[in-house]
Amino acid sequence: MKMTGGQIICDCLVKEGVEVIFGILGGAILPLYDTLPQFPQLHHVLVRHEQCAAHAAEGYARATGRVGVCFATSGPGATNLVTGIANAHLDSSPMVAITGQVARRFIGKDAFQEVDITGITLPITKHNYLVRDTAQLGKVVKEAFYIARTGRPGPVLIDVPKDVFQEQVEYHTPGKVDLRSYKPRREGNMAQIRKAANLINQAQKPVILAGRGVIISGASEELKTLAETAQIPVVTTLLGIGGFPESHVLSYRWLGMHGMAYANMAINGADLIIAIGMRFDDRATAEVASFAPHAKIIHIDIDPAEIGKNVRVDVPIVGDVKAVLTPLLKLITPTQHMDWLKQLDVWRREHPSTDIRESSSILPQYVVRSIYEATEGDATIVTGVGQNQMWAAQHYIYNKPNTFISSGGLGTMGFGLPASVGVKMGRPDATVWCIDGDGSFQMTLHELATIQQERLAVKIAIMNNGFLGMVRQWQELFHDKRYVATPLWGPDFVKLAEAYGIPGIKVRHKDEVVPAIQKAMAHDGPFLIDFGVEPEENVYPMVPPGASLVELLEAPKKEEVVWPR
Amino acid sequence: MAPMKHTLVALVEDKPGVLNRVANLFRRRGFNIDSITVGHSEKPDISRMTIVVDGSGASVEQVRKQLDKLIETVKVQDITSESIVVREMALIKVKATSATRSEIMQIVDIFRANIVDVSMESLIIEVTGDEEKLDSLLNLLRTFEIKEVVRTGRIAMTRGSTTTSEPGRKPISAED
Known part of the structure; x- marks a missing residue:
């Protein structure tokens, strides 16, 4: 059958099960957009900046477990995608980005809106393509989806010259993908699994350290069985939140720079770490030289390059988490670790980490806790980056995978609002709250227009402290309170929302917090609340840079200064 | 482990941009390439790279894995400790x-x-x-x-009848 390049792409997208595309068009990609009406199965969401197309596609991917898709035109359209692609790369989210490129005869000539986007995205994509042969287009799109979602998921970019979209070629649906150079391994090595089982069965103080790999692999049940069978406490990474129910008796929540003190202590005291689908990021391990000093480490991960990258590992197992845990479970002897669990409970009692102090002002922690109570723990929380993100992670309790959606590896301020767009598109029935900071929100607030255009019932909670709060916290603690460039003027967010046709409430008194949240929930549609929170509130616990996981600062009891000592 | 020169052999798809991907990876991960040679292999669509890098065993193993992770890399071997020409x-x-x-x-x-x-x-x-x-x-x-x-x-090749380009699964990691 004769088809144009644009039709071939759309046909492939439909066959991949794509329903939603986030993007902005422009000259080079116009012919692709021109074919969209012929494929009514594809719903295009027009965002207001290409960075948000990528973030929305990632939000969609995380909410649904499917590949997120975004479109952008050549030149600035493509470069604007870069941050979003890098974010997906670091957080292992499956994404296919299709960019328009100048026509083939202009490539390399510095033509209008030409950039070498495959060159630019080389280190931040799992793979990328520049398609010069229209006959290869179908095969490339199929490969791109395969690469994006298999193995360790990640973003794949396809750069398509304008005249390739337009050219008509003979097209046959591409067959099965078989790449001799890319064969991700699912099954773990049985000898290694047996070694791991032996270590687990002998351990006195084991801790499971679960990352996002558990969620990606859909292995929450297997993880739970492992934990319950051998009575092993579970700690997650920030992105692993929700992979194990935080209300479970064996959950010690999450570790790291702003993690629970008792989770960090558990890691520090363990004699065995069973690291599952995580990559020993520096925000999780703190000073790596003193990470888990008494523990042997089992590391299960699908990416062989993560093994031994940051920490020495005693038993590496390369494979998909679920495919590794399933045979491993058969080798685990039911055990109790009463003394160890008792010790952890003492640490938790002595270092509760999420106590909220009495205050007449609006504490951001109190706001998150109130949202948690109002939503009965059943919302999907999407965050910005900074203090708002840490409070959202600390004070909401997550029991299901993919209910905490946040930018981990890249720490992209402005991620929250556009990611919420994708999450709500992917899960229209979910209650979606975007918990953001006033700084983070101002980086991508134009997505209010997208939310309004698509009538997405996203509830937005801005923790408005008038600062770039996390940086201000660092300035307070480590730079003698020199608040350089962190005080932040902001607009009237409620009026701003109204300008976009979105209702909102400004909350300046503590007793208005809960009613405002209830009003937002009752409203059928998007809603914004501007919470004027305590301006110089800090996130605790905090592991200072260079310190080990247990050399942490906890919330000062009264006014005592804990740092510098 | 003390740094020493390692000889890596990489078989890669003969496609445009592959050398760029490899060079970029070395730059990005902070590895210095002593020398790199690229040419055809015995298979028409596979190029063979011989890369000499300076580094400890663990860091070279990390770069080998990163290299292997590139989608267009068919196989990578560190042949330093083998009998080679x-x-x-x-x-x-x-x-x-x-x-x-x-x-x-x-x-x-x-x-x-x-x-x-x-x-x-x-x-x-x-x-x-x-x-x-x-x-x-x-x-x-x-x-x-x-x-x-x-x-x-x-350029380097292992002695005897075994070859680097023998078919088979890509080696996943040295440990397993």
Whole structure:
């Protein structure tokens, strides 16, 4: 059958099960957009900046477990995608980005809106393509989806010259993908699994350290069985939140720079770490030289390059988490670790980490806790980056995978609002709250227009402290309170929302917090609340840079200064 | 582990941009390439790269895995500890007058090198061997004034009947 390049792409997208595309068009990609009406199965969401197309596609991917898709035109359209692609790369989210490129005869000539986007995205994509042969287009799109979602998921970019979209070629649906150079391994090595089982069965103080790999692999049940069978406490990474129910008796929540003190202590005291689908990021391990000093480490991960990258590992197992845990479970002897669990409970009692102090002002922690109570723990929380993100992670309790959606590896301020767009598109029935900071929100607030255009019932909670709060916290603690460039003027967010046709409430008194949240929930549609929170509130616990996981600062009891000592 | 020179052999798809991906990876991960040579392999659509890097065992293993992770990499092997044949070629343009020419030719003979161009004032010498042989020839020629040198960088192949390009699954990691 004769088809144009644009039709071939759309046909492939439909066959991949794509329903939603986030993007902005422009000259080079116009012919692709021109074919969209012929494929009514594809719903295009027009965002207001290409960075948000990528973030929305990632939000969609995380909410649904499917590949997120975004479109952008050549030149600035493509470069604007870069941050979003890098974010997906670091957080292992499956994404296919299709960019328009100048026509083939202009490539390399510095033509209008030409950039070498495959060159630019080389280190931040799992793979990328520049398609010069229209006959290869179908095969490339199929490969791109395969690469994006298999193995360790990640973003794949396809750069398509304008005249390739337009050219008509003979097209046959591409067959099965078989790449001799890319064969991700699912099954773990049985000898290694047996070694791991032996270590687990002998351990006195084991801790499971679960990352996002558990969620990606859909292995929450297997993880739970492992934990319950051998009575092993579970700690997650920030992105692993929700992979194990935080209300479970064996959950010690999450570790790291702003993690629970008792989770960090558990890691520090363990004699065995069973690291599952995580990559020993520096925000999780703190000073790596003193990470888990008494523990042997089992590391299960699908990416062989993560093994031994940051920490020495005693038993590496390369494979998909679920495919590794399933045979491993058969080798685990039911055990109790009463003394160890008792010790952890003492640490938790002595270092509760999420106590909220009495205050007449609006504490951001109190706001998150109130949202948690109002939503009965059943919302999907999407965050910005900074203090708002840490409070959202600390004070909401997550029991299901993919209910905490946040930018981990890249720490992209402005991620929250556009990611919420994708999450709500992917899960229209979910209650979606975007918990953001006033700084983070101002980086991508134009997505209010997208939310309004698509009538997405996203509830937005801005923790408005008038600062770039996390940086201000660092300035307070480590730079003698020199608040350089962190005080932040902001607009009237409620009026701003109204300008976009979105209702909102400004909350300046503590007793208005809960009613405002209830009003937002009752409203059928998007809603914004501007919470004027305590301006110089800090996130605790905090592991200072260079310190080990247990050399942490906890919330000062009264006014005592804990740092510098 | 002390840093030492490692020889990696990478078989990659013969597609545009692959060398760029490999070079970019080394830059991005902070690895210095001592030398890299790229050319056709015995298979028409697979290129063979020989890469010499300086580093400890663990860091080279990390770079090997990162290299293996590139979608277009078919196979990567660190063949440093294997029994291998290593060769490098150099072209050396050296100043040669009627007074020095015969002495230079003697040295060339000893090294089983070839003279591939002669002019009134210079010679071009072609030499093949391992790096040490090339280095010592260059040292000897220095007295005559070397005008220009080009070296290809190392190529290597394991001895015996086994081959790097044997079919089979990509090695996943050294540990398992």
